[in-house]
Amino acid sequence: MKIIEVADYKEMSRVSAQIILEKIKSQEHVTLGLATGGTPLGTYKELVKDHEENGTRYDHVHTYNLDEYVGLASSDPESYHAYMCEHLFHPVHIPLDQTNIPNGAAEELLQECMRYDTLIENIGGVDLQLLGIGQNGHIGFNEPGTPFSSKTHIVDLTPSTLEANAEYFADRCKQPTRALTMGISTILQSKEILLLASGEKKQEALFHLLRGEVTEAVPASALKMHDRVTIIADSQALKLVNSLGK
Numbered sequence: 001m002k003i004i005e006v007a008d009y010k011e012m013s014r015v016s017a018q019i020i021l022e023k024i025k026s027q028e029h030v031t032l033g034l035a036t037g038g039t040p041l042g043t044y045k046e047l048v049k050d051h052e053e054n055g056t057r058y059d060h061v062h063t064y065n066l067d068e069y070v071g072l073a074s075s076d077p078e079s080y081h082a083y084m085c086e087h088l089f090h091p092v093h094i095p096l097d098q099t100n101i102p103n104g105a106a107e108e109l110l111q112e113c114m115r116y117d118t119l120i121e122n123i124g125g126v127d128l129q130l131l132g133i134g135q136n137g138h139i140g141f142n143e144p145g146t147p148f149s150s151k152t153h154i155v156d157l158t159p160s161t162l163e164a165n166a167e168y169f170a171d172r173c174k175q176p177t178r179a180l181t182m183g184i185s186t187i188l189q190s191k192e193i194l195l196l197a198s199g200e201k202k203q204e205a206l207f208h209l210l211r212g213e214v215t216e217a218v219p220a221s222a223l224k225m226h227d228r229v230t231i232i233a234d235s236q237a238l239k240l241v242n243s244l245g246k
């Protein structure tokens with residue numbers, strides 16, 4: 001794994017946007033795996049800024065998001081659909097029929113998982129997958145203990161993940177407790193992976209990922225089985241690694 005240590009969130013966002021832009025500009029057809037949460041927001045801001053200033057086009061870009069909450073329709077302002085439209089899809093003018101997000105409001109959730117997995121298998125995995133990391137080491141919504149062989153599936157979110165994401169819900173009673181997520185093996189199909197981590201809250205997860213063993217107890221540790229992973233982390237997120245791990 002290649003580790004790029006940066007000073008702070010701003011630099012992490014700039015560097016990751018640069019890597020994504022290089023991919024967008026160097027290929028005639030690009031498939032991007034996208035993440036939500038607070039971590040990639042700065043990266044999306046940089047992409048929007050670049051689009052406005054340099055006119056980078058997204059006609060040849062197809063996107064596949066990691067996850068979505070069960071029970072939230074795409075029109076729900078707290079859904080990951082709405083998040084993606086607001087922060088990236090609308091401002092950079094990606095044709096919406098080229099964007100894919102699991103449908104958390106599907107009547108048949110198992111069928112929806114299979115449909116989503118087939119989409120990704122048919123393209124042979126995305127070209128570049130952007131990832132954040134949960135405080136408990138989760139990627140997408142693959143909680144600790146998820147088999148590395150997992151495909152897109154329905155997940156019951158752990159109390160710590162619910163707590164960590166509570167700030168995104170105006171009314172905590174309406175926070176969904178289940179989600180659909182790409183599985184670990186779905187994520188590992190990606191040709192290249194870019195994991196972002198910023199802030200002290202991520203230092204233990206990064207320590208387990210970088211210094212611990214490969215174990216299903218730390219979902220992100222599966223990334224060690226992939227040969228093209230880059231981690232961009234700021235010094236706060238690397239604090240424990242740098243103080244204990246050398």
Ligand SMILES: N[C@@H]1[C@@H](O)[C@H](O)[C@@H](COP(=O)(O)O)O[C@@H]1O
Nearest residue numbers: 036037038039132133134140141
């Ligand atoms: N499903 C998302 C993950 O994809 C994300 O990586 C994680 C970290 O969130 P944040 O970036 O807000 O710390 O939160 C959620 O669980």
